[in-house]
Amino acid sequence: xxxxxxxxxxxxxxxxxxxxxxxxxxxxxxxxxxxxxxxxxxxxxxxxxxxxxxxxxxxxxxxxxxxxxxxxxxxxxxxxxxxxxxxxxxxxxxxxxxxxxxxxxxxxxxxxxxxxxxxxxxxxxxxxxxxxxxxxxxxxxxxxxxxxxxxxxxxxxxxxxxxxxxxxxxxxxxxxxxxxxxxxxxxxxxxxxxxxxxxxxxxxxxxxxxxxxxxxxxxxxxxxxxxxxxxxxxxxxxxxxxxxxxxxxxxxxxxxxxxxxxxxxxxxxxxxxxxxxxxxxxxxxxxxxxxxxxxxxxxxxxxxxxxxxxxxxxxxxxxxxxxxxxxxxxxxxxxxxxxxxxxxxxxxxxxxxxxxxxxxxxxxxxxxxxxxxxxxxxxxxxxxxxxxxxxxxxxxxxxxxxxxxxxxxxxxxxxxxxxxxxxxxxxxxxxxxxxxxxxxxxxxxxxxxxxxxxxxxxxxxxxxxxxxxxxxxxxxxxxxxxxxxxxxxxxxxxxxxxxxxxx
Numbered sequence: 001x002x003x004x005x006x007x008x009x010x011x012x013x014x015x016x017x018x019x020x021x022x023x024x025x026x027x028x029x030x031x032x033x034x035x036x037x038x039x040x041x042x043x044x045x046x047x048x049x050x051x052x053x054x055x056x057x058x059x060x061x062x063x064x065x066x067x068x069x070x071x072x073x074x075x076x077x078x079x080x081x082x083x084x085x086x087x088x089x090x091x092x093x094x095x096x097x098x099x100x101x102x103x104x105x106x107x108x109x110x111x112x113x114x115x116x117x118x119x120x121x122x123x124x125x126x127x128x129x130x131x132x133x134x135x136x137x138x139x140x141x142x143x144x145x146x147x148x149x150x151x152x153x154x155x156x157x158x159x160x161x162x163x164x165x166x167x168x169x170x171x172x173x174x175x176x177x178x179x180x181x182x183x184x185x186x187x188x189x190x191x192x193x194x195x196x197x198x199x200x201x202x203x204x205x206x207x208x209x210x211x212x213x214x215x216x217x218x219x220x221x222x223x224x225x226x227x228x229x230x231x232x233x234x235x236x237x238x239x240x241x242x243x244x245x246x247x248x249x250x251x252x253x254x255x256x257x258x259x260x261x262x263x264x265x266x267x268x269x270x271x272x273x274x275x276x277x278x279x280x281x282x283x284x285x286x287x288x289x290x291x292x293x294x295x296x297x298x299x300x301x302x303x304x305x306x307x308x309x310x311x312x313x314x315x316x317x318x319x320x321x322x323x324x325x326x327x328x329x330x331x332x333x334x335x336x337x338x339x340x341x342x343x344x345x346x347x348x349x350x351x352x353x354x355x356x357x358x359x360x361x362x363x364x365x366x367x368x369x370x371x372x373x374x375x376x377x378x379x380x381x382x383x384x385x386x387x388x389x390x391x392x393x394x395x396x397x398x399x400x401x402x403x404x405x406x407x408x409x410x411x412x413x414x415x416x417x418x419x420x421x422x423x424x425x426x427x428x429x430x431x432x433x434x435x436x437x438x439x440x441x442x443x444x445x446x447x448x449x450x451x452x453x454x455x456x457x458x459x460x461x462x463x464x465x466x467x468x469x470x471x472x473x474x475x476x477x478x479x480x481x482x483x484x485x486x487x488x489x490x491x492x493x494x495x496x497x498x499x500x501x502x503x
Contacts, residue, residue, distance in 0.1 A: 004046065004049075006032065006049045007032050007039070007040040007050045008026065008031045008032070009033075009066075010022075011060055012035050013059075015087070016302055018053070021087045022053065022090070022091075025098045026260070028103075031051070048074075049077075049079070051104065053081075053090070054083075055085050061084070082094060093108065117502060119499060121462045122451055123152025123208075124467065125468065126140045126153055126154065133185070134184030134186050139469050142204065148496055148500060149500035150496075150500050153207050153209055154210045154211075154408055155259075156214070157195060158214075158216040159216060159217060159218070163182075166183060168182075177219075179247075199255060199258050209261075213252070217247055220240070224240055227240070229280055231282040241290050253295075253299055253301060259304075260303070261406070263310060263406065264291055265309035268311075269281075282338045285334075285339045288335065289342055291306065292306060292348075292355030293348070293355070297348060306356050307408075308332070308358070308359050309360060311328055311359070311360065312364070313362060314367070315364055333390060339355065353399055354394070357403060358404045359388075359406065360406050361383070361407050362409040364409075364411065366446075370442060373449045376453075380450055381454075384460055391403050405459050409466040410463060412443045412447070413474050414490055415438065415439065418471065418474060418480070419475065419480060422487070424439075424480060425440065440490050441491060443475075443490065447496060448499065451499050465478070469484065477490070478493040
């Protein structure tokens with residue numbers, strides 16, 4: 001029998017705003033949560049506590065008769081209650097408990113000033129988590145990632161591109177997304193088993209998992225070409241969105257007790273062939289609607305945070321920072337417009353607002369040139385706050401207080417292309433090969449300024465560095481190309497580690 005257990009009991013008819021008010025608290029203490037008094041009683045331990053959510057007199061609070069039922073059934077039960085009449089009051093109290101490391105409210109009556117721990121927002125992208133055959137990649141190793149002190153790890157729930165890596169060369173299994181139960185030839189593990197082990201490994205190291213469930217998480221992995229430019233609801237497009245939404249919902253349903261944040265389609269506004277967006281804003285909006293319906297409406301899952309597919313904000317020509325910001329905001333603004341006009345969403349809008357709980361953002365500002373710390377900090381703040389201002393403009397002040405900007409990729413290169421750290425230093429000291437796109441030291445400086453600036457913003461929920469090691473796309477990582485050992489750590493590795501530890 002375990003020594004201690006903790007269950008957070010919500011009212012049966014609790015609203016989504018009340019659930020979101022508990023996010024930070026539940027993430028901090030990893031308590032089991034739900035709406036069933038019987039489940040609350042079923043957990044057994046030497047010391048079992050139940051936290052009741054909301055005032056007994058509140059329509060969204062756990063009623064007094066439920067509390068009486070619990071105490072009369074188990075006289076040894078330890079109870080506490082979060083006394084709150086509104087979701088705003090609940091969030092303030094729950095966040096205060098989390099910041100004080102006071103899960104049961106021993107200090108609820110105190111009114112001291114609490115400093116938000118910005119470092120708890122800092123994370124790292126582990127890059128491609130598995131090889132196409134189902135074996136793990138070196139950068140997804142839990143101990144390696146935990147060595148950075150990251151509080152979040154961004155994990156891409158990716159399917160292999162070819163079905164012939166499975167035992168029967170086809171998808172197999174039950175459910176709306178049967179390919180997730182298929183078994184790899186090389187490892188004899190199912191896709192679920194493969195990712196369960198990774199998620200469990202990260203959680204065992206004390207990290208939160210930030211899940212990317214993008215186009216690579218469904219079958220087929222390609223999207224119909226016409227979804228880039230054509231808003232006509234062709235059947236092939238509707239079928240793809242339906243498959244994607246069902247796959248997303250299946251993944252969320254499986255991992256929901258271990259992963260609380262799920263991000264959708266990656267960089268939908270990126271340029272396909274330099275000509276069109278990867279997804280037209282219409283289809284981006286449809287994906288958001290159908291995902292939310294599949295997860296929240298159909299499966300009834302309301303204890304996870306659904307984050308909109310991250311908007312890519314690349315570098316910009318000198319003097320055009322604000323124009324480029326408005327251009328990137330316009331893509332999300334168009335998605336809002338299509339959601340407002342979508343008859344599939346109309347029945348749910350009054351209750352649920354808009355079909356996402358946070359907005360994803362990728363910030364790759366001031367690339368290809370050197371800049372000052374102040375300029376960098378000002379630009380990053382403008383982009384994060386600019387998108388949050390768009391949420392306020394579209395949804396109102398009250399709704400915006402519950403939505404955060406999740407910067408799921410940010411980074412700068414430490415040279416012109418990926419090398420070992422030793423080779424990078426050699427090139428930096430040679431005038432003929434001195435890099436144009438940054439150095440080991442400028443990357444370190446930008447990382448420190450970016451993480452400290454963005455993590456301090458109330459509007460920001462997480463800041464995730466891309467990524468843990470250099471790739472063929474460039475030297476973005478904390479490790480150089482080659483061995484993942486101490487000799488190949490960049491100066492940015494130590495700075496990241498220090499910031500993520502809260503020092």
